[in-house]
Amino acid sequence: MRPDLEREYVEYVTARLPRLHRTAYLLCADAYQADDIVQTTLTALYVNWKRAAGADNLDGYVHRILVRRYLDERRRGWSKVLLGDRLPELPAPADHTVEERDALLTALRSLPRGQRAVVVLRYFGDLSVEATAEALGCSVGNVKSQCSRGLAALREVLATGRPVTLAQGGGVRHE
DSSP states (O other), rough: OOOHHHHHHHHHHHHHHHHHHHHHHHHHHHHHHHHHHHHHHHHHHHTTTTHHTSSSSSHHHHHHHHHHHHHHHSSSSGGGOOOOOOOOOOOOTTTTTHHHHHHHHHHHHHHHHHHHHIIIIIIIIIIOOHHHHHHHHOOOOHHHHHHHHHHHHHHHHHHHHEEEEETTTTTEOOO
């Protein structure tokens, strides 16, 4: 890669890395898996940087790669294997209680993948409806409907504390 293109890549990644990692973490709820997803995303971005740098919406382009890498990881059978006998202890952020954080992450994990991706990109990634649609490769209407359903399911889970599943027709049903 030419030095000027490489410098642009490094500047872009340096500015966006914390946000990309946070988005990946919110999608998969595992810091180590989020690291892997971000790494494969940035590798793919580096390989295609010349083309990516010319994109109209570079952030949307990168988020689309990130979501695809996340979905690819979920499809692999080994991704469900726990390699240790217990999970490592992770410190909780100071501004929220452990219970609030755990409830939110549990509620996010209960959403179907598409709704989770839309909610994470829209509200945690702070993307517009249009940028989210571009990142996911779907229509604006699809983003709006998935977001509406996802937020309704999150409200239901957080209000009742009980996991929900999707009923036929897109409604919410308590387990």
